[in-house]
Amino acid sequence: GNSVTQMEGPVTLSEEAFLTINCTYTATGYPSLFWYVQYPGEGLQLLLKATKADDKGSNKGFEATYRKETTSFHLEKGSVQVSDSAVYFCARSSRGNEKLTFGTGTRLTIIP
Amino acid sequence: GAVVSQHPSRVICKSGTSVKIECRSLDFQATTMFWYRQFPKKSLMLMATSNEGSKATYEQGVEKDKFLINHASLTLSTLTVTSAHPEDSSFYICSARGVDRYTDTQYFGPGTRLTVL
Numbered sequence: 693g694n695s696v697t698q699m700e701g702p703v704t705l706s707e708e709a710f711l712t713i714n715c716t717y718t719a720t721g722y723p724s725l726f727w728y729v730q731y732p733g734e735g736l737q738l739l740l741k742a743t744k745a746d747d748k749g750s751n752k753g754f755e756a757t758y759r760k761e762t763t764s765f766h767l768e769k770g771s772v773q774v775s776d777s778a779v780y781f782c783a784r785s786s787r788g789n790e791k792l793t794f795g796t797g798t799r800l801t802i803i804p
Numbered sequence: 805g806a807v808v809s810q811h812p813s814r815v816i817c818k819s820g821t822s823v824k825i826e827c828r829s830l831d832f833q834a835t836t837m838f839w840y841r842q843f844p845k846k847s848l849m850l851m852a853t854s855n856e857g858s859k860a861t862y863e864q865g866v867e868k869d870k871f872l873i874n875h876a877s878l879t880l881s882t883l884t885v886t887s888a889h890p891e892d893s894s895f896y897i898c899s900a901r902g903v904d905r906y907t908d909t910q911y912f913g914p915g916t917r918l919t920v921l
Contacts, residue, residue, distance in 0.1 A: 726909075728912070733914065734914050735810070735897050735913050735915040736848070736897065736899075736912040737912065737915040738909060738910075738912075739912065741909060775859045781847065781848070785910075788839075790836055790853065790901055790910075791838075791850060791853065792838075792850070792899075793850050793909055794847045795847065796846070796847045797846075797847050799845075
């Protein structure tokens with residue numbers, strides 16, 4: 693079946709550090725891939741997405757590239773800020789199947 | 805664009821009562837809405853998928869008679885938790901999938917925190 697495996701947290705970094713959160717997915721179908729962010733006490737917000745192989749999604753300094761050869765969609769940011777502290781969810785959907793399958797989420801804390 | 809609202813944001817009720825949660829797409833028409841439940845420090849669990857004008861499709865293990873879903877229009881879906889009990893306390897999140905340029909992406913509401921005493 694469809695699944696998403698996400699780097700377990702929590703992750704704690706200092707401000708301006710480089711961030712990578714790993715995400716891999718099962719290769720069935722032709723999935724679209726997403727990163728969602730959840731700030732404390734709030735719902736999920738779409739951070740970025742990619743719909744086909746080699747696409748790069750980017751937003752607010754975050755990037756992720758759809759890698760078909762490694763079935764990965766790792767989230768990266770060159771210099772994190774305290775305001776980036778949140779829980780990050782990797783997710784996939786498949787064409788013809790509207791359902792999203794989420795990873796377990798990675799809690800990120802940035803220390804000043 | 806693509807804003808989804810939920811009401812109420814927080815509700816506390818007594819055991820045995822019913823609670824209705826609304827999910828609205830504010831600036832687009834949503835042919836499909838989804839209801840999720842999130843436990844503390846856990847991922848989202850899909851409860852059901854609702855399509856406008858038809859019955860909701862529930863995921864395995866979700867009681868359809870307990871979690872009533874109505875999707876009466878292209879901008880509104882409601883989730884009613886009937887005869888709520890403390891174990892129903894959770895964070896309920898809806899999402900909406902649109903027509904036109906908003907296809908293939910789910911946009912999430914801010915969530916409703918339900919506490920059953």
